[in-house]
Amino acid sequence: MLGAITYRRPLNLIAAFNIIGYLFLFFSDEPYNWMTLAVGGAATFIICSACLIIIKRNHGDEYLILIVSMLLSVGLMMIYRLDERLGLKQLVWIAVGLGLFFAFYHIYIKVDKWDRFAYVYIALSAVLYLVTLVLGRNINGAVNWIVIGGFSFQPSELCKILFVFFLASYFKNPDNLFLEKYIQDKRLRVLLNKVLLMLVAYCNIGFLVLQRELGTALLLFLTFLLVLYVFSKDLKLFLLNSAFIVPGVIFGYFMFYHLRVRVDAWLNPWADITNKGYQIAQSLFAIASGGFFGTGIGMGRPDMVPAVSTDFIFSAICEEMGIFGGVAVVLLCMLFTYRGIKIVLGLKDRFKKILGLGIVTMIGLQTFIIIGGVIKLIPLTGITLPFVSYGGSSLITSFIALGILQAISNPKFDRAGGEANG
Amino acid sequence: MFEIILLLVKVVFTLVIYLFIFGVIRLIYLDIKSMSISKTDNVGFYPYLKLINQREMLDFKVEENYTLRKSVIIGRNDKNDIVIKDPFISGIHAYIMAEGESVRIKDMGSKNGTFVNGVRLNEGEIIPLKDGDNIKIGHVKFLFVSIGK
Numbered sequence: 001m002l003g004a005i006t007y008r009r010p011l012n013l014i015a016a017f018n019i020i021g022y023l024f025l026f027f028s029d030e031p032y033n034w035m036t037l038a039v040g041g042a043a044t045f046i047i048c049s050a051c052l053i054i055i056k057r058n059h060g061d062e063y064l065i066l067i068v069s070m071l072l073s074v075g076l077m078m079i080y081r082l083d084e085r086l087g088l089k090q091l092v093w094i095a096v097g098l099g100l101f102f103a104f105y106h107i108y109i110k111v112d113k114w115d116r117f118a119y120v121y122i123a124l125s126a127v128l129y130l131v132t133l134v135l136g137r138n139i140n141g142a143v144n145w146i147v148i149g150g151f152s153f154q155p156s157e158l159c160k161i162l163f164v165f166f167l168a169s170y171f172k173n174p175d176n177l178f179l180e181k182y183i184q185d186k187r188l189r190v191l192l193n194k195v196l197l198m199l200v201a202y203c204n205i206g207f208l209v210l211q212r213e214l215g216t217a218l219l220l221f222l223t224f225l226l227v228l229y230v231f232s233k234d235l236k237l238f239l240l241n242s243a244f245i246v247p248g249v250i251f252g253y254f255m256f257y258h259l260r261v262r263v264d265a266w267l268n269p270w271a272d273i274t275n276k277g278y279q280i281a282q283s284l285f286a287i288a289s290g291g292f293f294g295t296g297i298g299m300g301r302p303d304m305v306p307a308v309s310t311d312f313i314f315s316a317i318c319e320e321m322g323i324f325g326g327v328a329v330v331l332l333c334m335l336f337t338y339r340g341i342k343i344v345l346g347l348k349d350r351f352k353k354i355l356g357l358g359i360v361t362m363i364g365l366q367t368f369i370i371i372g373g374v375i376k377l378i379p380l381t382g383i384t385l386p387f388v389s390y391g392g393s394s395l396i397t398s399f400i401a402l403g404i405l406q407a408i409s410n411p412k413f414d415r416a417g418g419e420a421n422g
Numbered sequence: 423m424f425e426i427i428l429l430l431v432k433v434v435f436t437l438v439i440y441l442f443i444f445g446v447i448r449l450i451y452l453d454i455k456s457m458s459i460s461k462t463d464n465v466g467f468y469p470y471l472k473l474i475n476q477r478e479m480l481d482f483k484v485e486e487n488y489t490l491r492k493s494v495i496i497g498r499n500d501k502n503d504i505v506i507k508d509p510f511i512s513g514i515h516a517y518i519m520a521e522g523e524s525v526r527i528k529d530m531g532s533k534n535g536t537f538v539n540g541v542r543l544n545e546g547e548i549i550p551l552k553d554g555d556n557i558k559i560g561h562v563k564f565l566f567v568s569i570g571k
Contacts, residue, residue, distance in 0.1 A: 010449070013442040020438065024431050058481055058507075063446055063453075070442055293432040321439075322432070328439045335446060342454075412477065 010066050011051050014073060018044040021077045021297060028298050035084065043076050043091055050098045059105060060410030061343055067336045068387050068402060074329060075388035078316050079309050081298050086309055086390050093392045097399035104403030109413055115351040118169035118177055122200055125162040128155040129207040136211065144211040154393035156213050161401055163204050163220055164358035170197055171231040172351045194237055214252065214259060215369060215381030221248075223362050231354055259379075266379040279306050283315040283374050287326070294322030309390040311382050314374045329388065330371065337364035343409045352408045359401045452500045469525050469568035471557065482507040484562060490520045495530070496559060510534050510560035518551075525551045525568065534560060 022040025026032060047069045054065045072094055080087025108114070132155050135146050145152045170177045175193040183189040201224050208217035228238050252259050261276050269277030269284070282305040289300065302308050302316035309316075318326035340360030347353045363386050370389075373380035384394040407413070471488040484506050488494070494503035497514040512532035519526045529536040529543040536543045537558040543549060551557075555566040 008445060010442050010445040013438055013445060017435070017438045017442065020431065020435055024435075058483060063450060066446060070439070074439075293429070293436055296428050296432050297435075299428070322436065324436045325439065328436075328443060331443055335443070335450075339450065342450075411483070 010070075011048060011055070014051070014066070014069050015044055015048055017070070018047070018073050018077070021073075024296070025077075025081060025298050028296075033084075036080075039080055039084075039087060039091060043073065043094070046091075046095055046098065047072055050101070053102070054406070060406050060408075061339065063339050064336065064343075064402065064406060064409065067332050067339065071329065071332055071336075071387040074317060074321070074325070075313060075385075075390075077297065078313055078320070078388075079390045081320070082303060082309050082316065089392075090390050090395075093395045096392075097395045100396055101399040101403040101406070104400050105407045108404050108407035109410070112413070114165065114355075115169045115172050118166060121162045121166040121169070125159040125166075125204065128159055128162075129204075129211075131155065132211060133207075144213045154391075156208055156211060156216050157393040157397040159204065159208075160216065160220060160362060161359075161397060161404075163201075164223065164355060164362060164401075166200065167224065167227050167358055168351050168354035171227065171354050174232055194234070198241070209252070212256070212258060214256070215383035218381060219362060219366055219369060219383065221245075222365050223358055226361050226365075227354060227358055230357060262379045262381070266376060269376065279312070280376055280380060282306065283312050284376060286312075286315040287318040287323075287375065290319040290322045290326075292322050292324060294318070294320045294325055296320065307382070310384055311370060311380075311389065312374055313385055313389050314371050317388075329385075330367075333364065333367040333386075337361075340364075340405060343405070346411070347408065348414050352414065356405060356408045359405050363398065363401065449500065452505075455503075469520065469551075469566065471564040472567055474556070474563040474565050475561070480508070480561060484508075488564075490518060490525060493517070493519045493521075497530070506560070506562060508560040508562055511562070515559055519548075525566070527551055527557065532559075 018040060022036055022043075026036045026040070029036075051062075051065050051069050053059070055062045076087065076090055076094065079090045132144060132146060136144060144154055144156050146155060147153075170193075175190040175197075178193050178196050179189055183192065201220075205217045205221055208214075208220065225238070225242055228241060232238060253263065254260075264272070265277045265280050269280040271277065273281050286300070286302050286305050289295065294300070297320050300316075300319040302319045305312045305315055314326060314329065317329055321328075337360055340356060340363075344353050344356040344360065347356065366383055366386050369378070369381060370383050370385050372378040384391050386394070386398045389395075469490050471490065473484060473486050475484075477484065477486065488504055494517075495514060496502060496504045496506065496511070496516045496518065498505070498507055498509075498511045499513045502514065512530070512534070514530045515532040516536045517528045517530050519528065526548050527536065527538060527543070528548045529545060531545055537556075538549055538551070539556050540558075551566045551568075553566065553568045557564040557566060
């Protein structure tokens with residue numbers, strides 16, 4: 001039994017990380033707050049037991065959940081330190097998300113005919129977009145929330161996964177998805193299929209732009225391009241689509257005041273530091289004040305940054321855990337992406353390959369876009385840092401995606417299918 | 423005093439995160455190393471072990487084929503060349519020596535024994551394998567295949 005306590009096991013280190021962090025939080029505050037210990041204990045228990053289930057029962061790849069657990073621990077600790085109420089909520093979301101993670105793992109394996117529902121994915125995302133347009137509430141300049149009985153939800157998050165599913169079913173047998181029975185001429189059918197593919201993709205992006213959700217739109221577009229580049233043999237189609245970036249960006253820049261502000265703040269946040277550049281400037285101050293090892297959890301003032309528990313959580317991590325902590329988060333995301341791609345390489349089924357690659361690139365790109373925005377590398381777009389930021393919809397979507405990736409990674413259920421060599 | 427404790431906690435905290443990252447990288451490295459042995463593309467040039475069990479019946483990860491390009495150690499530890507997480511397999515279970523044409527097997531003092539054609543190997547005993555031999559390790563049964571002999 002004692003042999004299990006070794007620094008060699010990553011799971012023990014996750015537990016150690018949580019225990020040290022919450023104990024420090026507990027003792028650094030003078031009237032002792034017993035809730036800190038309760039939250040810490042619950043978080044350690046929930047996260048570690050999820051890892052143990054995956055490892056002991058051999059549900060496919062074990063490194064994905066280990067990496068995600070570390071990200072969750074970092075995020076939850078930071079959110080709890082910023083706002084105790086949000087931290088408790090996030091803990092509940094993590095528990096729900098892990099439940100959904102296991103549920104989707106089993107559902108994916110049970111159903112196993114996911115490549116036949118291409119029309120369902122399109123219809124479902126269309127319904128979600130329309131519902132958002134009709135019932136959507138405007139929160140922070142983006143019309144992308146549905147509020148039902150005090151319970152707010154962001155449907156566009158789910159559309160990301162549906163879009164990846166659609167791409168996977170399209171490229172399983174490239175350019176053969178639509179109109180198979182109606183048009184006999186093969187060349188015409190392939191051409192029409194490509195047009196329809198682009199139509200669906202740009203409708204998705206268009207609806208997101210209508211909701212002012214530019215970050216997710218960019219994410220979807222980049223994922224689409226990447227899948228196109230990897231799995232389509234048609235180079236011209238890829239070039240045509242990537243050429244859309246330039247007019248799209250120019251159109252967006254002149255169309256949306258919102259976007260112009262972001263670009264101005266990116267170019268020079270110091271010009272209008274009290275207003276437009278405030279967020280970025282505060283974020284940069286927070287990162288800079290952290291130093292190598294940070295100020296210590298609970299010792300800094302990351303609450304000066306607006307939206308710090310969602311979009312700007314990376315600057316809070318940099319301030320309180322130091323640049324080493326920030327780099328660790330980036331490294332963890334890189335490892336996650338690398339591991340996902342390694343899983344995809346070992347697969348035989350083409351549908352699963354595309355699905356896996358789509359999910360992995362989506363999570364990887366999302367990390368890049370938001371961290372790049374926070375450190376003023378690229379213009380800021382408001383999306384969440386997967387598994388770290390506060391936010392129910394985002395967390396649950398990420399967990400569903402992870403559950404699907406976990407199911408794909410299980411070699412017991414992999415069999416050849418779709419067009420060979422990809 | 424408080425400053426020193428704070429610095430200490432911060433350093434330990436950072437250390438834990440990086441130990442975790444290194445641990446994960448090490449495990450991934452070991453995983454990929456064992457993958458290169460189980461690749462099946464060179465079957466026909468080298469002798470190999472073929473799984474007899476139905477893979478779906480075992481609740482741990484095991485490959486269909488293990489190519490014996492060089493000598494390998496089978497066991498439950500991550501450091502072995504062929505890692506099988508069967509609870510009935512010892513940490514370092516068996517050693518398969520492949521030297522050119524001849525392939526021999528040796529039990530490394532395992533708890534539940536190594537069986538060749540149903541006969542348990544004595545400790546330190548080295549047995550040459552021939553085509554069609556049955557090898558049983560824990561729950562796992564392999565068929566030894568050496569083509570062209």
